[in-house]
Structures are given as C-alpha cells and as structure tokens.
Amino acid sequence: MEKDNLAPITLPQFAIPDHQTHNQMSPAETATLKREIKSLLQRNNGVLVAHYYTDKELQDLADETGGCVADSLEMARFGMNHPADTLIVAGVKFMGETSKILNNEKRVLMPDLNATCSLDEGCPVDQFSAFCDQYPDHEVVVYANTSAEVKARSDWVVTSGIALDIVKHLAASGKKIIWGPDKHLGSYVQRETGAQMILWPGSCVVHEEFRSVALERYRKLHPGAAVLVHPESPESVIAQADVIGSTTALIKAVAELDNQEFIIATDKGIFNKMQQVAPDKTLLEAPTIGEGATCQSCASCPWMGMNTLTKLRDTLAHGLNEIVVSASLAEKARVPIKRMIDFAESLKK
Ligand code: 13P
Ligand code: SF4
Numbered sequence: 001m002e003k004d005n006l007a008p009i010t011l012p013q014f015a016i017p018d019h020q021t022h023n024q025m026s027p028a029e030t031a032t033l034k035r036e037i038k039s040l041l042q043r044n045n046g047v048l049v050a051h052y053y054t055d056k057e058l059q060d061l062a063d064e065t066g067g068c069v070a071d072s073l074e075m076a077r078f079g080m081n082h083p084a085d086t087l088i089v090a091g092v093k094f095m096g097e098t099s100k101i102l103n104n105e106k107r108v109l110m111p112d113l114n115a116t117c118s119l120d121e122g123c124p125v126d127q128f129s130a131f132c133d134q135y136p137d138h139e140v141v142v143y144a145n146t147s148a149e150v151k152a153r154s155d156w157v158v159t160s161g162i163a164l165d166i167v168k169h170l171a172a173s174g175k176k177i178i179w180g181p182d183k184h185l186g187s188y189v190q191r192e193t194g195a196q197m198i199l200w201p202g203s204c205v206v207h208e209e210f211r212s213v214a215l216e217r218y219r220k221l222h223p224g225a226a227v228l229v230h231p232e233s234p235e236s237v238i239a240q241a242d243v244i245g246s247t248t249a250l251i252k253a254v255a256e257l258d259n260q261e262f263i264i265a266t267d268k269g270i271f272n273k274m275q276q277v278a279p280d281k282t283l284l285e286a287p288t289i290g291e292g293a294t295c296q297s298c299a300s301c302p303w304m305g306m307n308t309l310t311k312l313r314d315t316l317a318h319g320l321n322e323i324v325v326s327a328s329l330a331e332k333a334r335v336p337i338k339r340m341i342d343f344a345e346s347l348k349k
Helices: 027-043 056-064 072-080 093-102 125-133 148-152 163-172 183-193 212-221 247-256 268-277 309-318 327-348
Strands: 046-051 068-070 086-090 107-109 138-143 156-158 176-180 197-199 226-229 261-265 282-285
Touching: 027 046, 027 056, 027 309, 046 056, 046 072, 046 093, 056 068, 056 268, 056 309, 068 072, 072 093, 072 327, 086 093, 086 309, 093 107, 093 148, 093 327, 125 148, 125 176, 138 163, 148 327, 156 163, 156 327, 163 176, 163 183, 163 327, 176 183, 183 197, 212 261, 226 247, 247 261, 247 268, 261 268, 268 282
Parallel strands: 046 068, 046 086, 086 107, 138 156, 138 176, 176 197, 226 261, 261 282
Antiparallel strands: none
C-alpha cells in the first residue's frame, strides 16, 4: 500500500455485530417458511433480489421465484427492468438504498435495516465531504458500499466489477481522483491504472482478515489450486491471486478455469453459487486471521448474516423495514450511479 496517498483521517468507531448463527431450522420448518414467503411475494407483487453472500436458503428462494442472486452492480440494475411493485433486497443497507434511488416509485424493503457495512460505517458524509472540499480539482469516485448521502457528494459511483474501467477512463482524460472508502480496493485500482489517487482509509472487516503468510503455506498444500481474491483484500493477499475480481468474476473463474481446486478469499456465502456452476470442483476457504480461532468475521460478513428467512417473512407480511430516501437526495445520488450504469452499457457495445 502506498501510504503517502492515504488521507490522514481518523475513522469513526462503530460496533461490529456478533457472528451470526446461520439457519438453525429443520428442513421441514424451512420448507414451510419458504412456502409462506412465496405466497407473500405473489400477494405483494414483490421480487427478491439477493447478494451472493446471503444464506443459501435466501439465494435459492430468489432463484426459485424469478428474482436474482447477483453482485452489487447487477442487483442495482435488476430492479430497474423488473415490473414488480416491491423489491425485497436481501443484502446490506447500501444495496437497498441504491435500489430505492434507481426505483423511486417502487417500495423497497429489507429483512433488517441494521444490516450495514464497515465501509459505509467508516465513511460519514460530513467528514468525507470536508475531505473532498480540500481537493476541488479532483474527481470524487466512491465505491457503491456507501450511504446515499456520500453517493450524492460524488461524481462517480463504482462497484468492484467496473472500478478499473471507470478509473482508467478518468485517468486517460487527465483526471486526479479522490477515492473512497476502501483503501485496499483503491490501492489495487491505483496499481493497475497508474491513476493519481488520494485514498480514504476505510476497509472491509471481512476481507481485511485474510492473511498472506498463512495463504502462502496453504498454497503449498494445494499446489494445483487457483487462488481467487476479491480486491477488498490486502495487497499481500491480492499479490498471490490467479484471478482478482468482483463476486461475479470469481464465480465465472470457478466455472471456466480448468483447475480442480480453488482457494477463495472472499465471503464464503459465495460458495453456494460457485458449487452450483461447478458441482465437481473443490472449494477451499483462504485462511483468515487466527485461522478460524480468533477471527472476527471468519470470512462471513456479520451484516449479510442478519438476513434470515424469518425476518424476510415478517417484513413481507407486515410491510416492515422500508427504505426511505428523500426525493431530493435520490435525485442527487442517482446522477453518479446512472453515470456508472450508462458507462457499463457503453462498454458492452
Ligand atoms: P460485489 O460488488 O463484488 O458484489 O461486492 C460487494 C461487497 O460488499 C463485497 O464485499
Ligand atoms: Fe461490507 Fe465487507 Fe460485508 Fe461486503 S463483506 S458488505 S464490504 S463489510
């Protein structure tokens, strides 16, 4: 990490929830709950949009009911093209807010509004805005893992799936960049693009726990394994990757590479989709700090884990946990998000 480019900022303190205990219900109870949710989805003309890191049951339900299981970019896009009146976003709060910003006329509900993200928590808008004010000649590029207010203060929103392309484009037109909030992703983008960037010093509590020395040892035990790393991980972990990319890119790598074994440095919720696209391949968890004994997140995002079937049922049954973003804030935040979506479309052409 190029420390010179890290902004000298003291991040706010925030609580990390206890490790979540995943679904403890019997298969029969789970099946009953899923039936109930399916009929509530129909009654509400609702569709379920889930992130790859949520529990298997939620992902399966999204797939079975015509919803989607996706990365944060695709989750944002999905709601825009869907006729449902209600979007149920199983993920973390910034994903629900992005859906609401892009679909202001739709009702957006989440199983738990306290499901947030360490990057969002570590980037309060007042502090971030004051920091941006110091560099008026810089383009402000923020990761999607931020509040609606931070997005509204930015020029561009990016996800890990499109960050490199957008920053390359900005650098080619001579722009200097303020990047927030993930310092590891920012530093990776900087190394790859050579762009001039000042980085907000935030990080993801999940990816920051992957450990490079333990990974080196683990690779020796599995010499044929391909190493797949999400770029929110530290530089020393990224340096050992065969593939670095968004959650979608890592799933694609498991399907397409010839390797039989994969060591995966991202939230282990993703194993569900990976195993679906490549049932015969072996998926191994990259080692985290304490190798399972003392890790805080243990490769499982504590906020993503707050999404449960029971909460989803209650949310739909009673119309709870609606995401509210004022029309004026949504209008401002929509500009940099739409810029990203339009840029992604232009790349496809
Ligand atoms: P993706 O955009 O790759 O889905 O990442 C979102 C995220 O929160 C990763 O920790
Ligand atoms: Fe945020 Fe990290 Fe959880 Fe992704 S895994 S939602 S970046 S805390």
